[in-house]
Amino acid sequence: MLNNLADFFSSGSNLVFFFFAILAIGGAIFMLSFTRVIHMVLALALTFLSLAGLYVLLEAEFVAFVQVLIYAGAISILMIFGIMMTKHQGEEEEPRRPLHSILTAVGALALFGILFYAIQQATFPTAGGFEPGEDNTLEIGKLLFNVHVIPFELMSVLLTVAFIGAIVIAKREEE
Structure with a gap:
């Protein structure tokens, strides 16, 4: 182990x-x-x-x-x-609960112990034949601006409309 x-x-x-x-x-x-x-x-x-x-x-x-x-x-x-x-009001302190803190620490240690044991006992297959691309950013750019250009533009319009809507709602609440 x-x-x-x-x-x-x-x-x-x-x-x-x-x-x-x-x-x-x-x-x-x-x-x-x-x-x-x-x-x-x-x-x-x-x-x-x-x-x-x-x-x-x-x-x-x-x-x-x-x-x-x-x-x-x-x-x-x-x-x-x-x-x-x-605006923030004065933050109120939560009452100390030592039993709760101790039980939380014991539970976290037990979880990490179980995970450690499970990972040590597991056999993981080796990655065979996977080679990363020469330039990942170039490939993402090609896909984004050639194949997925319509969803990309629709998302930009949706985000612009949401931004304008947030400004309108904020102005209404201010008045």
Whole structure:
């Protein structure tokens, strides 16, 4: 059982995968456990960036770039602006429940133990014959602007109409 673990950590790409996976899981846990909204957004941005690192390991550079540009950049900044523009009342503290925290920790450790055991006992098939494309971004661009150009344009019109509708609704509520 530990031989599989030693083999796993002997590869550099597996170590980088483990690092990004721990960051993604840690960011998600921090996002759920923080009480201040701005700290939650920063933890969510950490999760988004670590997912982009995982996409780079999978040789999906375009998806990683979009992850950083849209999610880690635009969505996180949009959430921060939303927090800054809204009025927040004094945050009330939840009562401490030590038994609840202990049971949650025991349940999480049991889940990770079961998953660790199941992964160690599993035999995974090797990927045979799969070669990634020479330039993934070029292939996505060809598909997007040749084969799927009509759905792409319809989506842009739909997003523009939704944006204008959101502005109209916001102006009505303001008055």
